Amino acid sequence: MPVLLSDDRITRIPAIESGEPLVDLYGRGVLARDRQFVREGLADRLAIADSFLPTGVRLYVVEGLRDLAVQRRIYDDYRAELAELNPGIPDDEAHVLASRFVSPVGVAPHVAGAAVDLTLIGEHGPFDLGTPIDATPEQSNGACFFDAANISREARTNRALLADVLTAAGLVNYPTEWWHWSFGDRYWAFTEQQSHAIYGPVERPVLSGVPR
Structure with a gap:
């Protein structure tokens, strides 16, 4: 098991x-x-x-900054799902299990604007990366893990391409989610052996005339 955000x-x-x-x-030339x-x-x-x-191949960002209330709801809903699947599971174990798929609110990279969920896309649409974005470990039988063995050769090749370009640009992957990459958060600091994260929670800007 990789180091999780609850660690x-x-x-x-x-x-x-x-x-x-x-x-x-x-406005940064990144498809989203x-x-x-x-x-x-992170945008740069x-x-x-x-x-x-x-x-002919592009990054395609599905989600970047996430509101704190949304992060809390996603975490709570998944914790509840895990409790139903594992009756009697202790709270601390449920917390660890939940953090495989959704970050605890206090350390969540998305609420800091430090993470993106993304995939690869071409002229014929999204590439095969093995699972849909946001497939849970339970739904995908663990195929959502970046290094999962139970995916096709094509999906494995596409994941390697994704990792090559994002790692070269300074991003790090959360290894239980092939689609989740970050820069400047605590997981980046841990992976890159930095003393601290450089981004904390931030509020979504309110821009007149710009859709949210």
Whole structure:
């Protein structure tokens, strides 16, 4: 089992807010579903990663910044689902299990604008990455894990391509979710052996005339 976001090696890492602004991927040349906001440093790295891809292949961001209330609801709903699947499971075990798929609110990268859920897309649509984005470990029989063996050769090749360009641009993957990549959060700090995260929770900007 990889190190999870619930692990105290992650939760004890401090977040020292850099004050870096949120930016709209719409204006950064990165394909995204609707308007997605992330920190400027992450947006710059996504644009770099996108430029590394072969002609005709693009990154496609499904979600960036996530409101705190939404993060809490997703976590609580998944905890409840796990409790139904595992009657009598202790709270601490449910917390760890839940963190395979959704981050505890206190350390969540999405609420800091530090993470994206994304895939690869071409002229004929999304690539095969083995599972849909947001497939739980239970729904996918663990195929959502980046290094899962129970996926096709094509999906494995596409995951490797995704990892090559994003890692080269400085992002890190949360290994239980092939689609989740981040920069500047606690998991990035742990993986890159940094003393602290550089992004903390941030509120979605209110921009007149810009769809949320």
